[in-house]
Amino acid sequence: MDDVTETDLQAYVDGQLPEARRADVEAYLAARPEETSRLAAYRTQRDALRELHADVLAEPPPARLVHAAEGIRGAMRARLARWGLAAGWIVLGLAVGATAGWQLHAWNSPVARAAPGIARQAAVAHATYTPEVRHPVEVGADQEAHLVAWLSKRLGGSVRAPRLAGFPLVGGRLLPGESGPVAQFMYQNESGRRLTLYVRNEPGSGAETAFRYAREGKIGVFYWIDRSFGYALSGELEREELYAVASQVYRQLNP
Amino acid sequence: MHAAEFVALIPRLRRYARALVGDRASADDLVQDTLERAWARFHLWQRGTDLRAWLFTVMHNVNANRARALRVHSEFDEDAPEAQFRPAENGLLELRDLERALADLPVEQREVLLLVALEDMSYTEAAATLGIPIGTVMSRLSRGRERLRVLMHGPQAAVRLKRVK
Structure with missing residues (x-):
């Protein structure tokens, strides 16, 4: 009984005591009312700590935290970091004696244009091909194996067409992109609504980013980078619905 | 996707931060910094491990860096005698x-x-x-x-x- 330690007593308070120790601890406490009241005080403390800011749990979180959780500010920061990098190059440019005005112009423009990137291009491709009635895709879903093999070969990596609940695959096509070929898969539900998944190479990224959301007119786009590919899912859906579909895509590509 | 899990964990992170740093505004700042840092270092999270625990680790690091930056590093010595208590006016657990x-x-x-x-x-x-x-x-x-x-x-x-x- 004397081998009951403070660790045992703390574990008793927290419900983390191994069952085999329980009898020893209870016997120890039975003979020591002071210790019993000390542990009772710790239990009261534990309950009070949970009560203390319980209201915070029920509050809807502030928008800035939701944005941070969704990685939106992170995206903006990454963009700022790229600007910072560009600024560094400008300083370097000045140091080697180029004219400041020209450098500023030359370095800023591509950075500024690159920002919306994949989301914008995916939305444009979506708007271009989804209204097509006769030729929405180059290769139909009836030749899916051929389609996937062809797009994988052209993109230089294993491309897959995920299955989307309620939106069967229509087919896909190859598109020209800024830095090489791009795959577009098209899906359509019973009421004729179409979604497109835009897949392109993201050379050298290797990283995974958060889901990000952009809107181009009526078209919503969720886009992200996973390993060496950039993905953008576009559709005229509510943000939440589109998010649910994007999550399906992500899960299937990361089994 | 993990964004949804991050969003779902906000209330827990906020409550913990509130109890840790005291006032509401600093607590929310701490949560925001934590989430941003977590995304920036997301590649360090090991798939299959507890995302919640990892976020608390990130918060611990952010808070420690902050304390260092503010030069209010706690000089607390774990073995120092516990003296100078400020007794509560009464024994009630308010x-x-x-x-x-x-x-x-x-x-x-x-x-x-x-x-x-x-x-x-x-x-x-x-x-x-x-x-x-x-x-x-x-x-x-x-x-x-x-x-x-x-x-x-x-x-x-x-x-x-x-x-x-």
């Missing part, structure tokens, strides 16, 4: 008193106490989250609880703690 007493704990003890008592972490999880040995978790927890009790009930309540081991 939440306001608890909040004040909690703020008087060294941050190291506060973190352990909150992870265990508020977040229900096992001692092993708390040790992993804070990157400290489990023995240190136990001694901080034990000292933190006793110190809080004395702050709430006055020094006459103090007892000599058993050794952790």
Whole structure:
């Protein structure tokens, strides 16, 4: 009984005591009312700590935290970091004696244009091909194996067409992109609504980013980078619905 | 996708941060910095491990860096005698008193106490989250609880703690 330690007593308070120790601890406490009241005080403390800011749990979180959780500010920061990098190059440019005005112009423009990137291009491709009635895709879903093999070969990596609940695959096509070929898969539900998944190479990224959301007119786009590919899912859906579909895509590509 | 899990964890992170740093605005700033840092270092998270525990680790690091930046590094010596308590006016367990007493704990003890008592972490999880040995978790927890009790009930309540081991 004397081998009951403070660790045992703390574990008793927290419900983390191994069952085999329980009898020893209870016997120890039975003979020591002071210790019993000390542990009772710790239990009261534990309950009070949970009560203390319980209201915070029920509050809807502030928008800035939701944005941070969704990685939106992170995206903006990454963009700022790229600007910072560009600024560094400008300083370097000045140091080697180029004219400041020209450098500023030359370095800023591509950075500024690159920002919306994949989301914008995916939305444009979506708007271009989804209204097509006769030729929405180059290769139909009836030749899916051929389609996937062809797009994988052209993109230089294993491309897959995920299955989307309620939106069967229509087919896909190859598109020209800024830095090489791009795959577009098209899906359509019973009421004729179409979604497109835009897949392109993201050379050298290797990283995974958060889901990000952009809107181009009526078209919503969720886009992200996973390993060496950039993905953008576009559709005229509510943000939440589109998010649910994007999550399906992500899960299937990361089994 | 993990964005949804991050969003779902916001209330827990906010409550913990509130208890850790005290005021609402600093707590939300801490949560925001934590989420941003978590995304920036997301590649360091190991798939299949507990995302919640990882976020608490990130928060611990962000808060520690902040304290360092503000030059309010706690010089608390774990083995120093516990003296100069400010007894509560009465022995009642008032939440306001608890909040004040909690703020008087060294941050190291506060973190352990909150992870265990508020977040229900096992001692092993708390040790992993804070990157400290489990023995240190136990001694901080034990000292933190006793110190809080004395702050709430006055020094006459103090007892000599058993050794952790």
